[in-house]
Amino acid sequence: MPRLAIITDSTCSIPQELQEEYQIVVVPLTFLFGETAYVDNVSLTWHEFYSLLKSAPRLPTTASAPPGVFLDVFRQAYQRGCKEVLCIVTSSQLTATYNAARDAAALAGEQLADLRVKVIDSRSAAGALALMVLAAARSAANGTALEEVANKAEALIPRLYMLGVLDTLEYLAKGGRVPQMAAWLFALLQMKHLFQLHDGEISRLGAVRTKPRALARLLKLAGERLAPEKPLHVAVFHTRAAEEAEELAEKVREELRPAELFVSEFSQVMSIHTGPGLVGLAFYNEP
Numbered sequence: 001m002p003r004l005a006i007i008t009d010s011t012c013s014i015p016q017e018l019q020e021e022y023q024i025v026v027v028p029l030t031f032l033f034g035e036t037a038y039v040d041n042v043s044l045t046w047h048e049f050y051s052l053l054k055s056a057p058r059l060p061t062t063a064s065a066p067p068g069v070f071l072d073v074f075r076q077a078y079q080r081g082c083k084e085v086l087c088i089v090t091s092s093q094l095t096a097t098y099n100a101a102r103d104a105a106a107l108a109g110e111q112l113a114d115l116r117v118k119v120i121d122s123r124s125a126a127g128a129l130a131l132m133v134l135a136a137a138r139s140a141a142n143g144t145a146l147e148e149v150a151n152k153a154e155a156l157i158p159r160l161y162m163l164g165v166l167d168t169l170e171y172l173a174k175g176g177r178v179p180q181m182a183a184w185l186f187a188l189l190q191m192k193h194l195f196q197l198h199d200g201e202i203s204r205l206g207a208v209r210t211k212p213r214a215l216a217r218l219l220k221l222a223g224e225r226l227a228p229e230k231p232l233h234v235a236v237f238h239t240r241a242a243e244e245a246e247e248l249a250e251k252v253r254e255e256l257r258p259a260e261l262f263v264s265e266f267s268q269v270m271s272i273h274t275g276p277g278l279v280g281l282a283f284y285n286e287p
Contacts, residue, residue: 167277
């Protein structure tokens with residue numbers, strides 16, 4: 001076990017094999033369908049999850065893990081011999097996870113005097129968060145101390161981009177994030193909505209008539225944000241659209257030649273707002 005533990009939350013789309021390789025601890029979020037609470041990616045199979053999501057008149061509510069859960073994870077790291085903890089979580093503009101982890105870090109400071117805990121607001125989510133966490137975990141595996149690992153992770157924030165194509169606006173409409181009429185019109189016209197998450201800000205990148213055109217546009221937009229001479233790290237993500245994600249990943253390999261690329265699926269908590277069919281990519285250039 002490394003001296004420095006790396007902890008994140010379950011919206012982080014890191015493939016299981018990479019979690020295990022770098023001993024990354026993932027704290028699950030929860031969501032509620034009616035009065036029933038479910039643990040992200042644990043309580044329900046994907047089939048069960050989407051069946052409930054499709055039939056629900058309203059989107060389920062989501063919740064961060066409470067400070068006590070983060071404190072337990074910090075304590076477990078300490079008991080395994082870690083003297084330092086770096087906790088990198090989803091953007092504070094998307095969830096309350098950052099505040100919960102900060103509260104837990106304060107409690108750890110009172111209860112575990114010789115454990116140093118730092119919490120970072122990634123200002124990102126999903127694949128972008130995964131890339132940041134992996135960069136930190138690799139640095140920690142090389143024996144780098146907490147402050148230097150944290151500084152390197154925070155330096156990634158302005159360089160990290162996440163671009164995606166929504167197959168439907170139905171779920172955003174259910175959650176009140178877009179008008180029902182707009183969702184109906186986009187469905188009628190078969191338009192695919194493009195978006196970006198960068199440095200904590202979500203922005204609309206337009207709409208395209210078909211999914212193949214939308215993915216081609218996505219790759220073009222990614223290229224405009226890259227420095228071709230710098231090593232590139234890419235995470236392709238999806239919600240129940242593995243075939244399209246693999247096709248996008250192959251085009252990324254051919255056109256952008258990344259130093260690193262992996263494909264993963266959004267967590268269930270993230271999928272609540274997108275529904276199935278989302279495809280996108282997160283990326284950053286090394287300095």
